[in-house]
Amino acid sequence: MRRIVGGRGLAVAALVVGWLAACGPSGSSAPPAAPAPPPAQSVAQPPTAPAATTVAASTAPAAPETVSHTLISPAAPYWPTWVGQAKGFFAARGITLDVTITPRIPDAARALASGSYATGGFIPDTALLAVLQGAPIALVGTQTERATYKLAVSPATTGYADLRGKTLAAGAVNDVTAGMLIRTLRQNGVTPGEYELVAVGSTPERYAALTSGQAAGVLLTPPIDVRAEREGYRMLANLAETLPPYAYGGLLVNRDWAADHRDTTVRWLAGMLDSVRWLNDPANRAEAVRILMDVAKSNEEDTEIAYTAAVEGRTYPEDLRATPAQLDALLALMREVGTAPDPLPDLDRFVDGSYLDAAARLAGSGPQ
Numbered sequence: 001m002r003r004i005v006g007g008r009g010l011a012v013a014a015l016v017v018g019w020l021a022a023c024g025p026s027g028s029s030a031p032p033a034a035p036a037p038p039p040a041q042s043v044a045q046p047p048t049a050p051a052a053t054t055v056a057a058s059t060a061p062a063a064p065e066t067v068s069h070t071l072i073s074p075a076a077p078y079w080p081t082w083v084g085q086a087k088g089f090f091a092a093r094g095i096t097l098d099v100t101i102t103p104r105i106p107d108a109a110r111a112l113a114s115g116s117y118a119t120g121g122f123i124p125d126t127a128l129l130a131v132l133q134g135a136p137i138a139l140v141g142t143q144t145e146r147a148t149y150k151l152a153v154s155p156a157t158t159g160y161a162d163l164r165g166k167t168l169a170a171g172a173v174n175d176v177t178a179g180m181l182i183r184t185l186r187q188n189g190v191t192p193g194e195y196e197l198v199a200v201g202s203t204p205e206r207y208a209a210l211t212s213g214q215a216a217g218v219l220l221t222p223p224i225d226v227r228a229e230r231e232g233y234r235m236l237a238n239l240a241e242t243l244p245p246y247a248y249g250g251l252l253v254n255r256d257w258a259a260d261h262r263d264t265t266v267r268w269l270a271g272m273l274d275s276v277r278w279l280n281d282p283a284n285r286a287e288a289v290r291i292l293m294d295v296a297k298s299n300e301e302d303t304e305i306a307y308t309a310a311v312e313g314r315t316y317p318e319d320l321r322a323t324p325a326q327l328d329a330l331l332a333l334m335r336e337v338g339t340a341p342d343p344l345p346d347l348d349r350f351v352d353g354s355y356l357d358a359a360a361r362l363a364g365s366g367p368q
Contacts, residue, residue, distance in 0.1 A: 065264050066096045070108045070120045072171075073202040074101060074295045076222040076310045077144045077249045078121050079288070084275035086291045092274070093267040103201035105175055113137055118257045119268060124250035124350075125176045125334050131350045132341055136255040138352040141269060141320035143276065144249025147239040148310050149177075149219040151184055152210055155232045157217065160188040163195055169206050169215035172199045179336035181219055184237050186336075222306030223298040230302065240313060246329030247322050258355065269320070269359035276316050285311075319360070322351055 071078050081099070084090045090097045100117070102108040109126040111117050113135035127137045157163065163185065171177035178199075182192060200209045206218035207228060219239070220228055229235055251272065258265045279288055288311065289303045296303070310316075327347060334340035 064091065064094050064096045065261075066098050067119055067264060067268055068098050068100070068117045070100050070102045070111060070117045070122075072101070072103060072105060072108060072122045073204055073221070074297075075203050075224065076148055076292060076296070076306050076315075079292055079310065080143045080272060080276040080279055080316055081121060082291050082295045083279050083288065084271050086294070087275065087278060089274040089278070090268065090271040093271040095264070095268050095271055097268070097271075103205055104199075105171055105177075109135075109137070112252060112254055115254055115257060118254055118261070119265075120252045121249055122252070123176045123330075124247055124252060125179075125330060125339065126172075127250070127252055128330075128345075128350050129339060129341070132345055137350075138253050138255045138258065139247065139250050139322050139350055140253055140258070140265070140352055140355045141251035141272070142247045142249055142317065142322045142326060143251055143272060143320060144315055145245040145247070145317050145326055146310075146313060146315040147180060147243045147246070147248055148221050148313075148315055149180060149239040150225040150229075150235045151181070151217060151237040151239070152207075152220045152225060152228045152233045153217040153236050154210070154213075155234060157234060157236070160185065160190050160236065163190055163217055165195065166216035167196045167198055167214065168217045169198050169200045169209040170219065171202060171206075173197050174337045174339055176330065176333045176337075177219055179333035180239055180243065181217075182336045183333065184239065184242065187242070188237075222310055223292065223296055223302040226302040226305045227298065240309070240315070243333075244329045245326055246333065247326040250322065251320065253355070255352070258352075262355070262358075265355045266358040266362060269356055270363040272320060273359055273363040276318055276320060279311060279316060280318055320356060321353070327351070 069081075071081065081097070085097060085099070102111065105122050105126050108120055108122050109130050112120045112127070113130055121143060124139050127135070127139065131137050153163065168181060170181050178197060181197070185191070185195070198215065200206055200215070203221045203224050206215070207220055207224050209215040210218045210228065210233060211231075217236070225235065251269070253265060278284055285307060289300065289307050292298065292306065293300060293303045298306070331340045331344065
């Protein structure tokens with residue numbers, strides 16, 4: 001099952017304690033609120049195929065366990081998760097992954113910390129800052145390590161200079177999506193203060209801001225970036241070519257829940273390993289394209305281009321490891337918006353590789 005929850009419609013937000021309020025830069029004001037999306041709605045998950053039943057049945061419990069999971073958007077950065085659902089890799093490990101789309105990363109981090117979700121997949125900068133304030137979140141891996149973003153601008157924009165004095169949109173004004181945008185603009189001669197930055201949410205919300213004229217430039221992920229380009233919007237930058245690998249599609253858990261459900265957490269990650277190995281196999285290209293088409297509601301041509309950019313571009317690390325180099329690159333992007341902690345924390349408070357170690361032993365060489 002998969003649901004969509006609006007940024008202001010997330011009931012858990014009223015229960016948030018003070019630690020997440022410290023996530024923004026000191027003295028910063030709240031970003032302008034985006035229009036409230038429709039109420040939460042259920043949408044069909046990708047059709048499940050029987051191909052993953054070759055995973056040994058002994059790895060799964062007699063009765064499937066439901067794991068509540070939140071993602072930011074139905075898009076290519078989370079392709080391994082969609083594969084795991086559609087191909088039955090989670091089911092073969094005894095997991096029913098109940099996915100909810102939460103478009104704003106701070107909302108997702110709050111909900112994960114409160115226990116409203118057991119696991120999540122999103123850029124982990126806000127989660128890291130929450131952990132420093134005592135939130136029970138751990139980074140246990142990463143399914144995406146390359147920024148699959150393009151800077152999309154209005155058709156009338158001919159270059160970076162045209163963005164001076166314009167409104168640009170990010171996920172939040174002080175998260176890593178803003179950091180990526182700020183760095184890209186600065187590297188091309190446009191500095192903070194020369195444009196207005198507003199928060200609207202994830203890729204579908206940013207696409208809506210671009211096409212409605214609310215924003216002159218936004219970062220988009222596949223396959224929506226391909227759609228926007230086909231519709232006449234210009235792509236000024238491909239961030240996969242300009243940014244180093246970083247912990248982008250983090251795999252996160254509520255630390256308390258994971259400690260109480262260690263076997264379940266390990267089996268979820270084993271299913272993720274099965275999924276990413278299958279996705280990275282070129283023999284599965286046509287089926288992988290169909291899976292994302294179903295989730296993202298994209299056409300075949302756009303999704304084929306997304307596959308070339310994301311999968312052939314080695315976006316999804318086969319071992320799902322969150323490495324020190326990835327975290328260093330994440331912290332560098334956090335410095336762009338003034339949220340990087342100083343002094344740097346002991347990242348062992350945030351990263352727990354023991355679950356993935358056990359999952360790798362369980363998954364072995366993966367499904368045959």
